[in-house]
Amino acid sequence: MLRTVNRVLTALIGLVLLALGLAVLFAGADLPHRWKVSMPADWPWTRPGDVVLSRADRTRWSDEGWWWPAIIAALAVLLLLTLWWLLAQLRSHRLTEALIDSKDGEGARLRGRALEDVIAAEAEAQPGVDSARVVLTGRRQHPRARVGLVLAAHAQPGQTLRLLRREALAHAETSAGLDALPAEVRLRAARHRAERVS
Incomplete structure (x- = not known):
């Protein structure tokens, strides 16, 4: 069971990181402009100097009371899941x-x-x-x-x-x-x- 979960998680993380990397490379090399490819209206990267999140997007909810606790909780859960996965990889399944x-x-x-x-x-x-x-x-x-x-x-x-x-x-x-x-x-x-x- 753990082996299957490990493979699925690794494949999904790899695919997401690959897609993200290709998107950054695509915009960083100014390929949409060079190839005259029209990107969707809400596509974050179209030019080498573009940013993923604008200043307005980054500060939209920062004045809300729930924002920072939600971000900290989400990052804590992500950290715990990552540590659990790492320890599962390092743990020996051999019976001593x-x-x-x-x-x-x-x-x-x-x-x-x-x-x-x-x-x-x-x-x-x-x-x-x-x-x-x-x-x-x-x-x-x-x-x-x-x-x-x-x-x-x-x-x-x-x-x-x-x-x-x-x-x-x-x-x-x-x-x-x-x-x-x-x-x-x-x-x-x-x-x-x-x-x-x-």
């Missing part, structure tokens, strides 16, 4: 530890990197898998795995997925005492550089 039910009433903590390394090592040992990368996400009580596999040319994707589920992920569930370890698996083919044969 998983809580394990040790069946003695106490429980235990398992380092997320240790479980990731074990699953990746067992996945790489499968036939047809060149390399594997595993990232644990989710909550500490209910971890999820994101697995990326790079397959060799001779690998059979269906069989590779079945082996991964039956062996690497099942062993991780059993050894960590998890009820389930849902996984999202992404497969891609290995790319080999072409070599010159003489």
Whole structure:
């Protein structure tokens, strides 16, 4: 969900900034006058010396009592949304530890990197898998795995997925005492550089 929101926001902000930049460049280079293009009557930029807001527009509501609180509130909300978005980008989605039910009433903590390394090592040992990368996400009580596999040319994707589920992920569930370890698996083919044969 956050990834989709991030992409949509980034695309919208990019499009708005691009349109704004092109409009300023269009007027700054005096292109409407040179190309004899008639702009709409309320278009703010037509000549290089034009401003976006005239003095009358800038001071229209400044004597009103609600004006400055509204501007400050809008800027504060914009600042908070920007900070939230920035922190969401910097926050790691990787699970640092998983809580394990040790069946003695106490429980235990398992380092997320240790479980990731074990699953990746067992996945790489499968036939047809060149390399594997595993990232644990989710909550500490209910971890999820994101697995990326790079397959060799001779690998059979269906069989590779079945082996991964039956062996690497099942062993991780059993050894960590998890009820389930849902996984999202992404497969891609290995790319080999072409070599010159003489």
